[in-house]
Amino acid sequence: MEGFGHSWLLLVEWSPPLLRGFLASLQIAALGYSLGLMIGLTGAFSKLYGNPVVRDLAEVYTTLIRAIPELVLLLLLYFAGPALINQLLTHFGRVPIDISGFAAGVLVIGIVQGGYSTEVIRGAIQAIPSGQFEAARAIGLSRGQILRRVTLPGMLPYGLAGLSNLWLIATKDTALLAVVGYTELTLATRQAAGATRSFFLFYSAAGFLYLLATFASWMVIRRLQARIDRGQERSA
Amino acid sequence: MKQTRQIETAPGFAIVLAGRRIPGHRLILAVIFAVILAMIVTGLDWGWLGRWWPEIIRGVVISLLMLLGSVVLGFALAVPLGLMQLSPNIVLNGAARGFCTLIRGTPLLLQLWLIYFGLGSLFPHFPWIQESIFFPILREGWPFGLLALTLSFAAYEGEVMRGSFASVPRGELQAGKAIGLSGWQLLRRIWFPRAFYQALPTLVGETVLQLKSTPxxxxxxxxxxYAVLYQVRQETLLTYEPLLLLAAVYIILTGILVLLGRQIEMRIPGRRPSPSASSS
Incomplete structure (x- = not known):
């Protein structure tokens, strides 16, 4: 309302905390996503090749993740998790630990992403033509070699779309940390907007940064997909 | 580990309940979960439930109203959004695509706060809003929450509807035109019902996801x-109980939604028609 010059000044003035928040969001998303991929691989292998008990436990995990809101999981991990761990630690005579907002964020995003990526990876592995495994066994590859040379590269063409979608969700889920008071991009924006009363200016700026992350991810994903699809059969 | 192997290789170990064979390891898991549940129920402090249950019921109702309201209104917006994205008109098409990208590319929490704090900050500039009969409602949070949830659902489902509108075989629409249906009749009698049934399983799944956004x-x-049990947490200073109940409430609500969804999906007439039947 006070004109463009004023808005630009405000943006410049508040850009350091906003950009710091943006960086924190990206870091948490990247670490949480990586953790989620590891959990997802473990979960997918448990569901596909585990014994009945492991398979059931993996099923319970993915079902719970799909039913409990991320925000509630975040509270559980942020408040109840450390309390439980510290109770156990003091019980065994150890020093209680303190879980940071950053660590809780990475853990929650990792655990949530793990639930969804379990399903994506499982589906992708099942989509690999079984002849490839038979061929690998026929030429005498060991289990580890099959995993490294057939399963992991083979699932990528089928799993990339789902896994990239999960990455986009991870970047947006970091905003939930604002609710428990961790200053990532959304909370930094709220603080800037509250202090200056320029709500639309700062929320639009933050929206622009999130969209920037999304578009940059799209470009990377497109190149990855093109690379991975080399040598794949084209479906007419 | 040794024990689980033993169970796996014991083929005879299973009981039959209500005509279904239940493997032994699952029984043991069920018993373990029951013990954990019993420990949670008896070992923790649930005395506060007596005083709080009316608020808890009210909270669940509010959550469900937010879900129902945003799903119904959001779907009503998703249908035109889907059609607009298929329109040859550059303005309509661009506007719908832009809206969906904007909403899907930014966090819901950011949108919610923009709507609540941003719109709220505008009201003092417009005296007629403050004098209108709607103002008492606009001083509460729920219209803003409902609006943000609705726009979010509309954007995601707009994409879904675009896909399912596009997947309706052209021949069916041409047949409709051939028997002289007007554009509106064509949409109402053929294009929308076919696209809706196609999208229904996805929509059911998305409704479950939407429940997770309501807190x-x-x-x-x-x-x-969520707010009620957060308040309990702050007043009773209990660490685990309110959060565990909160998780349990969402698990139960999700279970109910999934069961309802299955009932609805079973009513879809002529699911998966053969391609030859639909294109001839």
Whole structure:
């Protein structure tokens, strides 16, 4: 309302905390996503090749993740998790630990992403033509070699779309940390907007940064997909 | 580990319940979960439930109203959004695509806070809003929460509807035109019903996901189940109980939604028609 010059000044003035928040969001998303991929691989292998008990436990995990809101999981991990761990630690005579907002964020995003990526990876592995495994066994590859040379590269063409979608969700889920008071991009924006009363200016700026992350991810994903699809059969 | 192997290789170990064979390892898991549940129920402090249950019920109702309202209104917006994205008109098409990208590319919490704090900050500039009969409603958080949830659902489902509108075989629409249906009749009798049934399983799944988004409205003063149990947590200073109940409520609500969804999906007439039947 006070004109463009004023808005630009405000943006410049508040850009350091906003950009710091943006960086924190990206870091948490990247670490949480990586953790989620590891959990997802473990979960997918448990569901596909585990014994009945492991398979059931993996099923319970993915079902719970799909039913409990991320925000509630975040509270559980942020408040109840450390309390439980510290109770156990003091019980065994150890020093209680303190879980940071950053660590809780990475853990929650990792655990949530793990639930969804379990399903994506499982589906992708099942989509690999079984002849490839038979061929690998026929030429005498060991289990580890099959995993490294057939399963992991083979699932990528089928799993990339789902896994990239999960990455986009991870970047947006970091905003939930604002609710428990961790200053990532959304909370930094709220603080800037509250202090200056320029709500639309700062929320639009933050929206622009999130969209920037999304578009940059799209470009990377497109190149990855093109690379991975080399040598794949084209479906007419 | 040794024990689980033993169970796996014991083929005879299973009981039959209501005509279904239940493997032994699952029985043991069920017993372990029952013991954990019993420990949670008896070992923790649930005395506060007596005083709080009316608020808890009210919170669940508010959460469900937020879900129902945003799904119904959001779907009503998703249908035109889907059609607009298929339109040859550059303005309509661009506007719908732009809206969907904008909403899908930014966090719901950011949108919610923009709507709540941003719109709220505009009201003092417009005296006629403050004098209108709607103002008492606009001073509460729920219209903003409902609006943000609705726009979000509309954007995601707009994409879904675009896909399912596009997947309706052209021949069916041409047949409709051939028997002289007007554009509106064509949409109402053929294009929309076919696309809707196609999208229904996805929509059911997305409704479950939408339930998981509803607790965000607690950050704009709506007293949903999340807000109620958060308040319990702060007043009773209990660490585990309110959060465990909160998780349990969402698990139960999700279970109910999934069961309802299955009932609805079974009513879809002529699911998966053969391609030859639909294109001839």
């Amino acid at each position: 965000l409205v607690a950050t704009v003063t709506v007293i949903d189940i």
